Amino acid sequence: MTVNRNRQWILSIRPAGQLTGDEFSWNEAPIPEPADGQVLIRILWLSLDPAQRIWMSRDSYKPAIPLDTVMQSFAAGQVLESRHLDFKAGDLVRGDFGWQDYVVADGTTFGGIHKILPSVSPNLALSLFGVNGMTAYFGMKDVGQAKAGETVVVSGAAGATGSIAGQIAKILGCRVIGTAGGKEKCDWVVKEAHFDAAIDYKSEDIGSRLSELCPKGVDVFFDNTGGTVLNEVLARINLRARIALCGSISKGSPTDPGPANYSNLTARRGRMEGFTGLDYPERAPEAFEALGRWHREGKLVQKEDVLLGLENAPRALLRLFTGENFGKQLVKVADATA
Amino acid sequence: MTVNRNRQWILSIRPAGQLTGDEFSWNEAPIPEPADGQVLIRILWLSLDPAQRIWMSRDSYKPAIPLDTVMQSFAAGQVLESRHLDFKAGDLVRGDFGWQDYVVADGTTFGGIHKILPSVSPNLALSLFGVNGMTAYFGMKDVGQAKAGETVVVSGAAGATGSIAGQIAKILGCRVIGTAGGKEKCDWVVKEAHFDAAIDYKSEDIGSRLSELCPKGVDVFFDNTGGTVLNEVLARINLRARIALCGSISKGSPTDPGPANYSNLTARRGRMEGFTGLDYPERAPEAFEALGRWHREGKLVQKEDVLLGLENAPRALLRLFTGENFGKQLVKVADATA
Numbered sequence: 001m002t003v004n005r006n007r008q009w010i011l012s013i014r015p016a017g018q019l020t021g022d023e024f025s026w027n028e029a030p031i032p033e034p035a036d037g038q039v040l041i042r043i044l045w046l047s048l049d050p051a052q053r054i055w056m057s058r059d060s061y062k063p064a065i066p067l068d069t070v071m072q073s074f075a076a077g078q079v080l081e082s083r084h085l086d087f088k089a090g091d092l093v094r095g096d097f098g099w100q101d102y103v104v105a106d107g108t109t110f111g112g113i114h115k116i117l118p119s120v121s122p123n124l125a126l127s128l129f130g131v132n133g134m135t136a137y138f139g140m141k142d143v144g145q146a147k148a149g150e151t152v153v154v155s156g157a158a159g160a161t162g163s164i165a166g167q168i169a170k171i172l173g174c175r176v177i178g179t180a181g182g183k184e185k186c187d188w189v190v191k192e193a194h195f196d197a198a199i200d201y202k203s204e205d206i207g208s209r210l211s212e213l214c215p216k217g218v219d220v221f222f223d224n225t226g227g228t229v230l231n232e233v234l235a236r237i238n239l240r241a242r243i244a245l246c247g248s249i250s251k252g253s254p255t256d257p258g259p260a261n262y263s264n265l266t267a268r269r270g271r272m273e274g275f276t277g278l279d280y281p282e283r284a285p286e287a288f289e290a291l292g293r294w295h296r297e298g299k300l301v302q303k304e305d306v307l308l309g310l311e312n313a314p315r316a317l318l319r320l321f322t323g324e325n326f327g328k329q330l331v332k333v334a335d336a337t338a
Numbered sequence: 339m340t341v342n343r344n345r346q347w348i349l350s351i352r353p354a355g356q357l358t359g360d361e362f363s364w365n366e367a368p369i370p371e372p373a374d375g376q377v378l379i380r381i382l383w384l385s386l387d388p389a390q391r392i393w394m395s396r397d398s399y400k401p402a403i404p405l406d407t408v409m410q411s412f413a414a415g416q417v418l419e420s421r422h423l424d425f426k427a428g429d430l431v432r433g434d435f436g437w438q439d440y441v442v443a444d445g446t447t448f449g450g451i452h453k454i455l456p457s458v459s460p461n462l463a464l465s466l467f468g469v470n471g472m473t474a475y476f477g478m479k480d481v482g483q484a485k486a487g488e489t490v491v492v493s494g495a496a497g498a499t500g501s502i503a504g505q506i507a508k509i510l511g512c513r514v515i516g517t518a519g520g521k522e523k524c525d526w527v528v529k530e531a532h533f534d535a536a537i538d539y540k541s542e543d544i545g546s547r548l549s550e551l552c553p554k555g556v557d558v559f560f561d562n563t564g565g566t567v568l569n570e571v572l573a574r575i576n577l578r579a580r581i582a583l584c585g586s587i588s589k590g591s592p593t594d595p596g597p598a599n600y601s602n603l604t605a606r607r608g609r610m611e612g613f614t615g616l617d618y619p620e621r622a623p624e625a626f627e628a629l630g631r632w633h634r635e636g637k638l639v640q641k642e643d644v645l646l647g648l649e650n651a652p653r654a655l656l657r658l659f660t661g662e663n664f665g666k667q668l669v670k671v672a673d674a675t676a
Contacts, residue, residue, distance in 0.1 A: 060605040061577075226601065239399075245604045258596030263564065266583045266612035267398040273611075274604035 006031050009071045009099035009313050014064075015056055019321060021314045023056060024071060024099075032104045039113065040081040041093060041103050044336055047074040047126040048316045048329035049160075050224070050247045051276070061276060062110045071099040071313070074111065074131060076122035078336050092116040092336065094125050099313045101333065119292075122336065127160050127328040128295060128302040129288055135246060135277030136164035136222075137287040140172070143244040143275045144220040148173030151214050153233050154195075156224030158185035158303070159320075160328035161246060161277075163193050164291075165222045167300050170194055174220070177213045179206065179229050181323040188326075192301055202323075207232040222246060226259075234261035234270075243272040303327025344369050347409045347437035347651050352402075353394050357659060359652040361394060362409060362437075370442045377451065378419040379431060379441050382674055385412040385464040386654045386667035387498075388562070388585045389614070399614060400448045409437040409651070412449065412469060414460035416674045430454040430674065432463050437651045439671065457630075460674065465498050465666040466633060466640045467626055473584060473615030474502035474560075475625040478510070481582040481613045482558040486511030489552050491571050492533075494562030496523035496641070497658075498666035499584060499615075501531050502629075503560045505638050508532055512558070515551045517544065517567050519661040526664070530639055540661075545570040560584060564597075572599035572608075581610040641665030 005028040012025045034040045054060050055072055065072050075097035079087050084106065087093065096111025097103045107113040116125040127133065139161075140146050152169040156162035157178025166189070169176045178189045178198045186198035199209045210218070210232055217238040223230050224247050233243070265272060280287070294300040305327045307316045312331055319325040343366040350363045372378045392398050393410055403410050413435035417425050422444065425431065434449030435441040445451040454463040465471065477499075478484050490507040494500035495516025504527070507514045516527045516536045524536035537547045548556070548570055555576040561568050562585050571581070603610060618625070632638040643665045645654045650669055657663040 054605060058605075061607075231596075245601075247604060256598060258569075258598050258600040260594060260596050262596040262600065262610070263583075264612075265610060266585060266614075267392060269399075269612045269614070269617065271609060271611040272600075272603060273609040274602075274607045276604075276607070279607060 004031065005029065006100055006102045007310055008101075009310070011056055011065050011067060011069060011071045014067065015053060019053060019318050021318055024314045026311075031102050034081055034083045034104045036083050038104045038106045039079050039084045039087045039093075041077040041097060041105060041113075042080050043075050043077040043097050043101055043103065043333050045076040045123050045126055046099060046310075046313055046316070046331040046333060047076075047130065048313075048320055048325075048331065049074065049131065050320050052317060053321070061278065072096055073099050073313075074126060075333075076116065076125050077103070087113065087115075090337075092122050092125075094122070094130060099310065101310065117288075123304060123306075123330055123332075124302065126330065127304070128164060128291055128300065131277045132160040132328065133164055133277075133291045134280065134284060134287050135161045135275075136168055137291060138277055138280045138283070139222055139244040139246055139275060140165050140168045140220070142280070143273050144169075144222055144242050146172050146174050146220045149175075150219035151175045151177070151216055151238075152220040152222065153177045153179070153210070153214065153218050153229075154222045154224070155179045155229045156247075157189045157193070157195060157198060158326055159224055160302070162222065162224045163189070163303065163327070164300065165246075166195050167193050167294075169220070169222075170196075171294055171299055175214075177210070179225075185326055188303065192303070201229065207235065210236055217241075220244070231259040231261050234259050234264050237264055237268050237270050239268050241268060241270040243270065245272060245274040246276075304330055306330045306332055308332050342369065343367065344438055344440045345648055346439075347648070349394055349403050349405060349407060349409045352405065353391060357391060357656050359656055362652045364649075369440050372419055372421045372442045374421050376442045376444045377417050377422045377425045377431075379415040379435060379443060379451075380418050381413050381415040381435050381439055381441065381671050383414040383461050383464055384437060384648075384651055384654070384669040384671060385414075385468065386651075386658055386663075386669065387412065387469065388658050390655060391659070399616065410434055411437050411651075412464060413671075414454065414463050415441070425451065425453075428675075430460050430463075432460070432468060437648065439648065455626075461642060461644075461668055461670075462640065464668065465642070466502060466629055466638065469615045470498040470666065471502055471615075471629045472618065472622060472625050473499045473613075474506055475629060476615055476618045476621070477560055477582040477584055477613060478503050478506045478558070480618070481611050482507075482560055482580050484510050484512050484558045487513075488557035489513045489515070489554055489576075490558040490560065491515045491517070491548070491552065491556050491567075492560045492562070493517045493567045494585075495527045495531070495533060495536060496664055497562060498640070500560065500562045501527070501641065501665070502638065504533050505531050505632075507558070507560075508534075509632055509637055513552075515548070517563075523664055526641065530641070539567065545573065548574055555579075558582070569597040569599050572597050572602050575602055575606050575608050577606050579606060579608040581608060583610060583612040584614075642668055644668045644670055646670050
């Protein structure tokens with residue numbers, strides 16, 4: 001689709017607890033022009049990530065998104081015009097380009113501009129070969145230190161990061177249990193992503209199912225959600241267990257209580273550590289080499305959940321928190337040109 | 339005091355939440371006789387430690403104390419009779435000897451039998467040169483990884499472990515803030531233990547005082563209490579902060595909520611890790627060398643809070659959880675013989 005205006009979603013209101021969609025307002029601006037050292041990028045795909053709620057709310061590993069500016073978002077795009085030595089028109093790139101049709105960037109701001117490898121499609125560059133893949137890889141290998149024979153639990157197992165994290169643990173030789181919402185997702189987690197078992201948090205008792213499925217206790221927990229699952233896993237951790245905190249989707253309000261069983265960390269010398277896949281930029285090639293190899297060997301699958309059209313970006317983001325999304329949530333904005 | 343019976347406190351009831359003292363019953367038994375490979379020990383001092391409530395309640399790093407057996411406790415004693423090659427009558431020793439006048443032991447059970455160095459008094463062998471010193475040393479150096487110039491917060495700063503932990507952080511060149519209950523303890527923390535400041539959790543707003551006293555945020559938290567202090571510190575952690583979880587005195591019931599701000603661990607890549615001073619037995623000489631040197635140089639003080647008489651052991655334990663104790667809580671059972 002060709003558009004001769006730059007359509008944008010603006011962050012107008014900071015969220016209070018759960019998102020409603022009313023935080024955003026629509027805007028149309030002129031297409032920006034690149035200055036020396038900049039490129040003009042046509043945005044093709046938006047990546048929807050739980051971390052965006054934090055970006056909207058407060059300072060974290062980057063400053064809170066300023067009100068009345070374009071909603072920030074990882075995205076894949078194509079260079080239309082380059083006044084930057086490293087890029088040329090036609091290049092496929094990824095970065096923090098925002099919810100809009102066009103962006104000018106010089107690569108020095110958060111997220112940079114990364115060329116997408118010719119063997120990788122732009123949508124997979126936002127998931128398996130992007131932040132989700134890096135998060136799953138370093139979270140399971142470095143923070144979780146999962147070892148063959150250990151029991152690993154992954155929450156949000158049908159999600160973009162959780163599904164990769166669990167598959168990596170399987171490749172490493174672990175017993176892997178996932179949690180997901182609903183029978184369809186749980187079936188996918190076991191049949192397509194090859195977890196050993198899945199717990200449906202909507203219809204099953206998480207604690208008793210964890211006890212059944214983890215008879216030797218839990219060594220590693222890769223946590224995307226927080227909430228009840230985190231608390232029930234903490235009740236069942238082994239000595240020197242590792243809990244890799246990737247996110248807390250279920251934590252709607254800052255005053256929601258924390259996990260009562262955190263005190264088991266003391267009794268069992270557990271470690272609970274926060275991280276992001278962005279913490280290891282110099283090791284991205286290592287992660288992408290391993291992920292690429294496992295993907296080619298058919299050991300890693302990535303499910304995608306695509307909405308069409310920039311206008312659907314707020315709705316796509318909300319799906320992450322209602323449990324509606326199934327796999328990597330993307331918005332397709334435009335097709336690349338040949 | 340010479341007694342010709344073995345007076346004992348028996349654990350009769352598991353605690354439900356806070357201790358009442360009714361968990362224990364008094365017993366008098368014959369003085370045991372050592373078999374080959376055993377020593378008979380006269381107990382001189384009992385160490386009262388918050389972990390004892392956990393030992394009474396459930397399995398942890400050692401099995402729960404069986405009901406209707408002697409209450410377990412670190413203690414210092416003197417060998418009266420030895421049928422063990424490593425010990426002779428008169429030796430001063432420490433170990434998990436229990437709330438009683440006499441014990442026979444062979445050194446193979448939890449806690450072992452450790453000779454007390456001639457330069458160390460038996461009471462200090464239960465605190466600075468015992469579990470408290472080891473816990474403070476490894477908690478601050480290894481788990482907390484406190485470095486010069488960082489801001490360190492210690493809860494339970496007037497307690498046996500917390501006071502040593504904070505003094506070690508000062509020696510390492512950190513800015514150190516403690517929390518304690520009441521003006522007398524806070525004055526001691528600053529004037530005698532040389533913390534930079536103390537917060538009285540009974541009369542001050544912990545959050546606003548932390549903000550005032552830690553303008554650069556918190557890099558290391560050595561936590562003895564859990565509860566409000568943990569939550570307020572989590573709200574103020576710096577990137578890659580370390581939280582050394584030593585205990586949760588304030589956590590009365592397993593269902594008390596955890597810290598709502600734990601999710602800051604994700605945003606700021608914090609690490610929260612449980613540990614005990616017993617985890618590093620092979621490195622005890624390193625810790626005791628450093629602690630001994632700092633003690634001789636006058637950089638480390640240890641305050642003691644002593645009750646006289648075995649009959650006061652339950653009352654002494656309760657003092658740990660009511661905030662009445664001030665410094666290392668001990669019970670003096672008997673004098674050593676020359």
